[in-house]
Amino acid sequence: MTAAGSGGRTGTPDRTPSPRVDVCVVGAGPAGALVASRLVDRGHEVVVLEAGPRFDRADRRERMERSIRPAHGARSVWNVGGERDAFTASGERFYPLNVARVKGVGGSTLHWQGMVMRLHESDFERQARDGVGADWPIDYADLRPYYSEAERALGVAGDADNPFAPPREEPFPMPAFSPSYSDSLFAEACEEAGIAMHSVPNARNSQPRDDRSECVGYGTCQPVCPSGAKYSADATIEAAESKGVRVLDSVPVQRLEPTDDGERVGAAVYTTPDGEEHRQEARQFVLAAGGVETPRLLLLSKAAEHPDGLANSSGAVGRYFMEHLFAGTGGRADRATRQNHVGFNTSESHQFYDNDFEKVDPIKLEFLNYAGPSPVEMALTADEWGDDLLDSLREAYGTHLAMGGLVGQLPRARNRVALDPTTTDDHGNPVPDIQWSLDDRTRRTLAKANDLQAQVFDHLDAGVEWVVGPENTGPAYHHMGTTRMGEDPDESVVNPRLRTHDVANLTVASSSVFVTSGAMNPTLTIAALALKAADHVDADL
Amino acid sequence: MKLTRRDAVAALVGAGVIGGAGAAALARDGFQADSNAANGEGEGTEAIVEALVGTARAVYPSEVENVGGFVETYAATKLARRPDFRAGAADALSDLDAEARITFDARFAALDPVESETVLRRTGAETAEPDSEGTTAEQVRYYFVNEVLYALYGSPTGGELVGIENPQGHPGGTDSYRRRPDR
Missing domain, CATH: 3.50.50.60 (FAD/NAD(P)-binding domain)
Structure with missing residues (x-):
């Protein structure tokens, strides 16, 4: 028909x-x-x-x-x-x-x-x-x-650079998106912390495919x-x-x-x-x-x-x-970090997914490319304008870094x-x-994810300003x-x-x-x- | 920092007013056609454009140049292609003009930037939540203040003022997120 x-x-x-x-x-x-x-x-x-x-x-x-x-x-x-x-x-x-x-x-x-x-x-x-x-x-x-x-x-779009991924038989359909500038900052810290980073498989075109455009960087994926x-x-x-x-x-x-x-x-x-x-x-x-x-x-x-x-x-x-629960840690560095140019992530770590921690479930760590405020969104909710607004935007934007992570619940x-x-x-x-409801095992896993994130931030020269963990976590939908x-x-x-x-x-x-x-x-x-x-x-x- | 036609096109793309082909045509042919269409289709369009320019001169940072040219070209296309927005802005402008007449005995578009800012503050727009169907303060915030702020900070030049040449809403490609900050 x-x-x-x-x-x-x-x-x-x-x-x-x-x-x-x-x-x-x-x-x-x-x-x-x-x-x-x-x-x-x-x-x-x-x-x-x-x-x-x-x-x-x-x-x-x-x-x-x-x-x-x-x-x-x-x-x-x-x-x-x-x-x-x-x-x-x-x-x-x-x-x-x-x-x-x-x-x-x-x-x-x-x-x-x-x-x-x-x-x-x-x-x-x-x-x-x-x-x-x-x-x-x-x-x-x-x-x-x-x-x-x-x-x-x-x-x-993905790359076979993830040593923790399960076996696969063929390359990804498209090449992965390259790491971000802020990924490079995390890479130095993760090297010192003994954490391996790798690419993220994204269901978004890194090149034109199936009559759809390649990503052009609107930055509003979600x-x-x-x-x-x-x-x-x-x-x-x-x-x-x-x-x-x-x-x-x-x-x-x-x-x-x-x-x-x-x-x-x-x-x-x-x-x-x-x-x-x-x-x-x-x-x-x-x-x-x-x-x-x-x-x-x-x-x-x-x-x-x-x-x-x-x-x-x-x-x-x-x-x-x-549900999956979110664990996150964020703060500000003493240098520019180039956030919010795109709305997706380019690096993760699955090193602690199949972990041997005591009574802790799989953990996925993410390195965010959209930490801190988006200047345009901030401008539209500000209670000031003119030079004062521009000064506030410059103060607020540009040096944020954040890690996310997912933790799963048992049935x-x-x-x-x-x-x-x-x-x-x-x-x-x-x-x-x-x-x-949440159970103690999930909370324990969230705490462990926060510990890992703290280890990275210790090597970042960045002050931690917020943590989302066992007490204030939310669902990943x-x-x-x-x-x-x-x-x-x-x-x-x-x-x-x-x-x-x-x-x-x-x-x-x-x-x-x-x-x-x-x-x-x-x-x-x-x-x-x-x-x-x-x-x-x-x-x- | 000088705003350009390219910035206005970028702002219109970011605002969802025009798409890729439309943007290319607009960049090539200029805004005259849309400007004419706007003047012909909607009563008071010129007054709305003038008021948006006046708002921008009050709320844009002082280091921005060519505010008039940027907002005029942006607004002409927006008003021509979004009749609902134009109708709402016309209603909000009545309230804005009323406040301008009370304070300075002149319509809003005739005010200088300092006077415009005074009137905008007196409406309460500086701290109001934007709402297209709300109070005078909320409508002025929505149709005038936020409209010009979105056009500016959603454009590459406006973003660069803050340090982000590919701001959210602008299709600036997938190179900028990888660049080092010294570029």
Whole structure:
């Protein structure tokens, strides 16, 4: 079939369902986009249902201006918030869900940072190796070919200079971005501190590729890349549509409707902007709505055969929610450091990822290229102008240095995405309730990350001005673990083929299937798992 | 430090008003076409441009030169291509002119830089949060003060005043972040 009428750029698009298709994908973020793209390549008829809108690429510079100028709330850049995105956070710690997501064609890759590392072999075997967490039912070798395909699909600029990375079989698709000037300052200090630095794999073009520009240095990667150099999944969606995938935007799926015997999903029930409800039927369904909306939709899809939510006989749907926590140290040097020219990082250290510290989890260290204030943003919020403002900007800008780092949480059943029946969204559905807490092991790991950062700063001739650690950490906005993968139907939601144990034609492609979080940004693993899921769906059709 | 046409083009790119091809055409053909279009399309456009120039002369640092030429060319294109912005700025200008008449018995654009700064302060714009639909102070901050500050500090020349030749919002390439500070 063609994309005609499915997402017309003029007039009102046709949002009525297609006659029963081969595959219905819920969510047009990176996972849904890659699943749809692969399955149309295999000759299948695919419909994608996306809750959010299409964002016109031509508007990205305006969105960038909104991100820089203080008059516009940060969430307004991608229209996040309001009744549609209402949520509850009743756990020990508040969880700022709407900072963490974008609803629309492209999903959260519209506002992501674009760092794409593979998980380490150890991440798949934490129970066997360290006696903590759980083991994945697949290992790194299973995902390794999919990682390569994912790097090609997203377009990753990287270098094989990382001695701590897991084995890889081929070069990155593009050369890495060269180290920054401030990296060179860190390099001297790290040499003295005995810490090895290396390049960062970035899902952003270091050279023109896939009809997208090379990076031109707008410096606003998060939350918007006006040049399109940073990968976002709308590019994959557009390519898939040109091959015949049908994508319906602004059609939030309300529930998945099982067949009478409860064995299969019969239809995805969605609503259109004019309030009409439709049913999209398909032979196979792929749920790719992220780590929060994926379990929420399953919990909203209660039925006679699935009284606790669809595919939830284990009770694990929504549980084992995991995040990455930020550890950071920053200060000022006695010399210029050249920050905020670009919005991405060019050096990291994974030396302490597979560490042998006592009761400490993996640590990823980052060397930031955007430490301290951006002069233009500072000017727009200043309470002065003229020469006084210029003096303040000169004083504030230019000598900052900062390190970041990620630390992962182990899976704990108490951390979960549940439904809050007391609060409903714009369609009357209970909103997600994020019940989130930190444990001592995570705090201990954050403290260790801070110790390592302090060692570097000791050799930098830079005064430490701030530390983010165990007491004031925050999430990195990576939702994981809420429909965990496993062999045992009593303890997990999907099997190693990413299909739900309980429902024969329902697959999940999302960070929600992660068994452990590792401490690497999750999107490359999401992409690899999506491609693997697509292979299994293809085999079942 | 002198502001140039190139800076105005860069500011317009940073403000999302024009894209790559538009920027090239504008740099090549000049701003006359947009300026004419602006004058023809929107009542009071000239007055808004004059007021933005007056604001810039009050809030830009003293070492910046060619403020008038820079802001006129920037504002002409912005107002021509963003009718919603022009309409909002026209409303805010009414309040700004009212304050100018109370204080100096003249419209805002007719004031010298010292008088302009006095009027801007009297509106409360110096410490106000920018808001396109807010109080007079908030609207003046949004449409006038922040508009010209964004144009300046989002441009390479404005950035260089502070020490960053590729400020956030400017597509200055991927060389500058690697340069040593002595370059």
